Amino acid sequence: MPKKSTLLDNFLDLCRTPSPSRHERAAANVLAKKIRALGFEPLEDGAGQELEGDCGNLVVKAPGSGKGPRLLISAHLDTVESPGAPPANPLLEGEWVRREGGGILGADDKTGCAVMLETLSRLSDGKQPHGDLVFVFTVCEEIEALGAAALDPEIYRGLDAAVILDHSQPCEIVVAAPTKVTFRITVHGLAGHAAFPENKINAAFVMAQTLARLPMGRLDEFTTANLGVMRSGTAINIIPDSAYAEYEIRSHRKDVLDFHVKRVIACIEGVVRENRTFRLGGGSGMDVVEGGGDGIKIKYSRVDVDVEVSYEGYRVANEATIVKRLGAAVEKAGLAPRIVSAQGGSDANILNRRGLESVVLGCGMYGAHGAEERANLKDMADAVEILLNLIGDAGRISRRGKAKD
Ligand SMILES: [Zn+2]
Numbered sequence: 001m002p003k004k005s006t007l008l009d010n011f012l013d014l015c016r017t018p019s020p021s022r023h024e025r026a027a028a029n030v031l032a033k034k035i036r037a038l039g040f041e042p043l044e045d046g047a048g049q050e051l052e053g054d055c056g057n058l059v060v061k062a063p064g065s066g067k068g069p070r071l072l073i074s075a076h077l078d079t080v081e082s083p084g085a086p087p088a089n090p091l092l093e094g095e096w097v098r099r100e101g102g103g104i105l106g107a108d109d110k111t112g113c114a115v116m117l118e119t120l121s122r123l124s125d126g127k128q129p130h131g132d133l134v135f136v137f138t139v140c141e142e143i144e145a146l147g148a149a150a151l152d153p154e155i156y157r158g159l160d161a162a163v164i165l166d167h168s169q170p171c172e173i174v175v176a177a178p179t180k181v182t183f184r185i186t187v188h189g190l191a192g193h194a195a196f197p198e199n200k201i202n203a204a205f206v207m208a209q210t211l212a213r214l215p216m217g218r219l220d221e222f223t224t225a226n227l228g229v230m231r232s233g234t235a236i237n238i239i240p241d242s243a244y245a246e247y248e249i250r251s252h253r254k255d256v257l258d259f260h261v262k263r264v265i266a267c268i269e270g271v272v273r274e275n276r277t278f279r280l281g282g283g284s285g286m287d288v289v290e291g292g293g294d295g296i297k298i299k300y301s302r303v304d305v306d307v308e309v310s311y312e313g314y315r316v317a318n319e320a321t322i323v324k325r326l327g328a329a330v331e332k333a334g335l336a337p338r339i340v341s342a343q344g345g346s347d348a349n350i351l352n353r354r355g356l357e358s359v360v361l362g363c364g365m366y367g368a369h370g371a372e373e374r375a376n377l378k379d380m381a382d383a384v385e386i387l388l389n390l391i392g393d394a395g396r397i398s399r400r401g402k403a404k405d
Pocket of ligand 1 (some may be wrong): 108109141166284
């Protein structure tokens with residue numbers, strides 16, 4: 001007789017406990033209590049201190065008791081901020097869970113956490129033989145996967161692969177994600193009263209000229225660009241002395257990304273040249289410089305551009321053992337597997353980069369990061385079955401279970 005599922009209750013408990021990045025402690029306590037009740041001992045690493053958060057990654061080891069793939073199974077405990085919104089009051093509508101009022105539900109990624117808890121619960125009687133398993137509940141995924149980056153590689157040394165639960169449909173196996181480059185652009189001008197613009201530099205205006213040149217939206221089939229943050233000015237009658245913007249480009253192809261990054265830098269340099277008042281890069285300023293040849297005092301503004309690779313993309317081969325095994329596990333759960341690419345980063349970007357072959361599996365979250373966020377209970381239950389099939393290696397790849405492209 002299978003145990004009564006606690007999937008829904010666990011999920012609701014986690015949703016009711018807010019856990020924005022760096023503030024996962026309360027939710028981690030809820031989670032740890034549930035893990036201990038199942039007879040496992042969660043260990044917390046030092047990521048909390050390292051990242052100046054209040055909680056580290058939670059690691060639960062289930063040493064191998066038989067044959068089967070050696071896996072890291074992971075979901076992230078943190079969510080995006082839900083500004084000003086009260087804790088989620090989850091509402092059940094058929095097989096869907098939504099929330100009442102504004103703010104996020106937290107389905108990203110508390111569906112994954114609940115699926116992992118349920119999987120641990122199903123393993124807790126020791127009847128199911130399996131290979132070495134490490135369950136990791138990461139923190140700070142929503143801020144460039146910092147928690148996964150802080151994870152000690154010793155934790156997953158010797159494992160075959162990782163399955164990250166952080167996607168929508170459980171029949172979907174995510175084998176690729178883009179690389180993302182972030183530009184943080186700061187224009188320094190010279191402030192003053194709006195009525196006395198002489199010898200002043202309006203940083204907001206210079207920023208506007210710069211941004212107007214940048215490619216935006218869908219750039220090609222692999223690549224997108226977005227201006228996400230723009231800040232300047234305090235009052236209509238003041239010439240702003242600085243302006244700040246955050247802009248990103250993400251692409252599934254490194255060569256295409258390099259092309260666009262170079263183009264963006266060239267755009268900014270173009271504005272620099274035209275205005276002869278810009279300088280790309282940090283370092284000492286040139287705020288006020290004598291010059292101009294005719295003895296006129298020219299004031300120079302400055303642009304600092306900080307270009308950073310936020311995360312490296314990855315592509316796991318469709319023929320990789322973990323993809324085939326997962327495909328077979330999905331089929332055994334009665335679903336048709338689909339191999340897909342993600343448009344965003346996840347902990348899988350970090351782990352692939354660190355040498356652990358990692359794919360992402362759906363776990364029933366939809367509409368992530370918005371007020372429309374919701375979770376599907378059937379999908380969550382399917383994700384549990386898929387994981388158990390995989391762990392039990394029902395997906396032996398000699399079987400017919402071939403993942404489809
Ligand atoms: Zn997520």
